[in-house]
Amino acid sequence: MKKIILALSALCLVAFTSCKEDATKKISEANVAKAAERDAVASKFPVLTFDKTEHDFGEIEAKTQVETVFKYKNTGEAPLVITNIKSTCGCTVPKDWSREPLAPGGEGQFTVKFNGSGSNKVSKTITVTANTEKGSENVKITAFVKPDPNTAKPAQS
Template identity: 35%
Template sequence: MKKTLSIIALSVIGFGLVSCKKENKEVQNPEVIGVDSTNAPVADSTVAPVTPTVAGTEAAAPVKSNQPTTTIALSESNFDFGNIKKGAKVNHVYEVTNTGTNPLIISEVKPGCGCTAPEFTKEPIMPGKKGKITLSFDSSNFDGSVQKYADVFANVENAPVKLTFNANIQP
């Protein structure tokens, strides 16, 4: 019986190792659309390369915006809540100003963990106008000093823009 269980366990472990293995296959035969002056095949340069993915994994970052870029100014990029009681739910509003010439479009605000919930201006922020990004923090699962962040994805050159906050969680 122990031998059978050992074989089953090894089979499951072996299968798990094989199924989690990331394969990096390159395209062997790209679509050929013509020949150059030496009669060598030429691939279509407009075809995007295929990137293999592993089931159950996500892309590292959201796709960059197709909107024309603009510039952004933050009232602050870091906020200190100071001392807060464990279990307190606090929030802070970061003010953003569109300092460019195109509408500012915030496509996503992605917090670093589940303890932080974002809300943000969803409509385009016109040049010279202001918008808001609110980060709400639930301190229930923390003790002592913490630092958290959220990445702001928008149509700006250096996206994502990182917003951070600190807190000292007291019992």
């Protein structure tokens, strides 16, 4: 048993020391330069900058549909790709955004439609998922929803 362990140890020693010299010869300066360039580019992200991050519709009647447009710009150093835009509930619907890459300095927009559901002060968050450093950005809509005048009020006793 000791002879087998000694033989395996000697074999491992030879294998590990023989690979060391060959590995250093395989590295080329061109590959090191390419890797450095790739890593420098990989650290550049797009930056999603909005013209406004919150929109207040003010007072609206219940069940009244309203919409607003959020404009944005890529102020970063890499192409911006928006993969999804979603809201916190089905009463707020984001639409009409480009799924194509947006070059640095480029501008785009999307529309948010709110159906006027809820009552009193209503606030909804819209999450924009993109290839930014954080991975997502948020914008918000608010409104004060007045009661629907067509609904019957409960009788007072």
